[in-house]
Amino acid sequence: MYNSLEKICQIAKEKKIPFYQVIISDNAKEDALSEEQEMEKMLVVFRAMKDADSKYDPSLKSASNMAGTQAAKLMDAKESGRLLCGDFVASVAIHALKTAESNACMKRIVAAPTAGSCGVVPAVLLSIQERCGLSDEKMAESLFVAAGIGGVIAARASLSGAEGGCQAEIGSASAMAAGAAAYLAGESEEGIIQACAIALKGLLGLACDPVAGLVEVPCVKRNVLGAVNALTAADMAIAGIYSQIPPDQIIDAMGTIGHVMSPTLKETGEGGLAVTLEGLKRRNQMKM
Amino acid sequence: MNVFEIIGPVMVGPSSSHTAGAVKMACVSRKLLGEKPANAKILLHGSFLSTGRGHGTDKALIAGLLGYSVDDARIPDSFRYAKEEGLTFSFGAINLGEMAHPNSAKLILTGVSGKKLEIVAASIGGGRIRIEEIDGLKANFSGDYPTLIVHNQDQPGHVAEVTTMLQHHFVNIASMQLYRSRRGGSAVMVLECDQEIPEEPRKWLMHLEGVTKVTYLSLIDPEEREGVNV
Numbered sequence: 001m002y003n004s005l006e007k008i009c010q011i012a013k014e015k016k017i018p019f020y021q022v023i024i025s026d027n028a029k030e031d032a033l034s035e036e037q038e039m040e041k042m043l044v045v046f047r048a049m050k051d052a053d054s055k056y057d058p059s060l061k062s063a064s065n066m067a068g069t070q071a072a073k074l075m076d077a078k079e080s081g082r083l084l085c086g087d088f089v090a091s092v093a094i095h096a097l098k099t100a101e102s103n104a105c106m107k108r109i110v111a112a113p114t115a116g117s118c119g120v121v122p123a124v125l126l127s128i129q130e131r132c133g134l135s136d137e138k139m140a141e142s143l144f145v146a147a148g149i150g151g152v153i154a155a156r157a158s159l160s161g162a163e164g165g166c167q168a169e170i171g172s173a174s175a176m177a178a179g180a181a182a183y184l185a186g187e188s189e190e191g192i193i194q195a196c197a198i199a200l201k202g203l204l205g206l207a208c209d210p211v212a213g214l215v216e217v218p219c220v221k222r223n224v225l226g227a228v229n230a231l232t233a234a235d236m237a238i239a240g241i242y243s244q245i246p247p248d249q250i251i252d253a254m255g256t257i258g259h260v261m262s263p264t265l266k267e268t269g270e271g272g273l274a275v276t277l278e279g280l281k282r283r284n285q286m287k288m
Numbered sequence: 289m290n291v292f293e294i295i296g297p298v299m300v301g302p303s304s305s306h307t308a309g310a311v312k313m314a315c316v317s318r319k320l321l322g323e324k325p326a327n328a329k330i331l332l333h334g335s336f337l338s339t340g341r342g343h344g345t346d347k348a349l350i351a352g353l354l355g356y357s358v359d360d361a362r363i364p365d366s367f368r369y370a371k372e373e374g375l376t377f378s379f380g381a382i383n384l385g386e387m388a389h390p391n392s393a394k395l396i397l398t399g400v401s402g403k404k405l406e407i408v409a410a411s412i413g414g415g416r417i418r419i420e421e422i423d424g425l426k427a428n429f430s431g432d433y434p435t436l437i438v439h440n441q442d443q444p445g446h447v448a449e450v451t452t453m454l455q456h457h458f459v460n461i462a463s464m465q466l467y468r469s470r471r472g473g474s475a476v477m478v479l480e481c482d483q484e485i486p487e488e489p490r491k492w493l494m495h496l497e498g499v500t501k502v503t504y505l506s507l508i509d510p511e512e513r514e515g516v517n518v
Contacts, residue, residue, distance in 0.1 A: 106344060115304040214343065
């Protein structure tokens with residue numbers, strides 16, 4: 001794993017190989033496997049993402065009754081043509097809700113990087129695959145891009161809501177998805193890390209204040225935010241709009257913000273939305 | 289950190305730290321015990337205590353003690369399976385101090401043959417864990433590698449004995465840590481290895497003068513190592 005996005009780009013340039021190849025060859029060494037075997041492993045993971053999406057049960061509710069059936073509502077609204085953002089954005093939101101709600105209902109998902117943020121990366125990737133007809137192999141390559149970005153964030157800041165707040169989960173997932181999306185759109189390493197930078201910058205400071213301490217409110221709907229943010233960030237990078245603050249320094253800022261954030265906003269369920277009147281009411285209902 | 293820890297694991301929800309991490313820390317504890325646990329007293333700290341119930345942390349810990357992996361669909365029903373397997377358990381609260389990771393638990397285990405083990409573990413994000421303490425002594429390892437933990441008196445030569453033994457069995461050390469309570473007091477070495485360490489040399493270590501305890505984490509589940517008493 002690398003601890004700098006700049007470093008990954010530098011290696012890619014020196015060796016004249018794509019971003020994902022830098023990550024795959026490093027990890028193959030760590031796992032003592034061939035690059036082909038690494039690719040096979042990632043294909044299994046990508047298919048597990050697809051599986052979680054296709055096995056969504058539109059009738060299922062979580063134990064607290066706060067999560068479930070939302071993706072189904074959005075699908076109905078899309079069918080009847082009532083949505084504002086167009087079919088592509090609707091499909092992104094539907095995919096994000098499907099996986100995030102399945103997670104809340106104790107179904108099998110792929111943590112990417114965490115379970116609370118598990119809807120972001122598949123929402124972006126599955127929507128792009130459906131629209132552009134890309135192969136599973138190409139999608140697996142983009143997952144190595146996402147993983148490389150996540151590795152840098154883990155090394156310089158954190159991927160855990162308990163340590164860094166929601167910015168470390170939905171923020172990181174969005175940055176990873178943005179980089180993957182830029183790669184799928186044909187961007188070079190510079191475009192990839194710029195998409196990542198723009199996505200992460202927009203979510204800095206996001207608190208982890210789940211109602212009743214559950215991975216449901218606001219987590220499920222925030223997966224939609226993370227996915228849409230990733231795509232608009234990738235679009236900006238594709239257009240040549242670059243971040244004024246270098247990507248690695250944005251990750252450092254995320255680490256510092258997470259460090260000074262009150263513990264009540266770091267997955268303890270003791271601050272923010274969790275202690276609103278309604279939030280407390282829901283928590284008390286869960287106790288019975 | 290590995291690529292497949294960041295994109296992955298494939299797991300049963302809802303939380304990588306509070307569900308998958310909990311499964312893993314209990315599963316590693318089961319392997320450290322080296323046999324099927326018969327009784328478990330589990331004490332929850334910090335965020336595990338305040339939000340664990342809603343994340344299924346309790347169900348996840350029991351699932352791990354049963355040897356389930358993090359993507360096992362039986363996790364939500366682990367209490368029922370524990371009953372079938374004859375595993376009794378209780379949950380309580382503990383304050384492990386300001387310095388402890390917020391997602392921590394202490395597991396006090398008794399195996400089917402009466403073997404006892406106390407583990408303090410932390411779920412450090414993304415489903416990854418760290419074993420912090422074994423039987424009250426500091427440890428610090430991930431549970432991702434075959435791991436040898438040797439408790440000994442702080443005196444010259446023990447590190448050489450252990451590493452020479454590993455060399456003879458072609459075992460490569462991935463990481464190594466040494467701690468001691470005070471000069472000449474009780475010491476512990478934690479060695480994460482790239483290969484499994486055979487049983488014979490581990491037994492040999494236990495008979496060395498000054499070695500008080502040898503604990504081993506094999507990545508092979510105790511039930512798969514049928515009849516082997518570690």
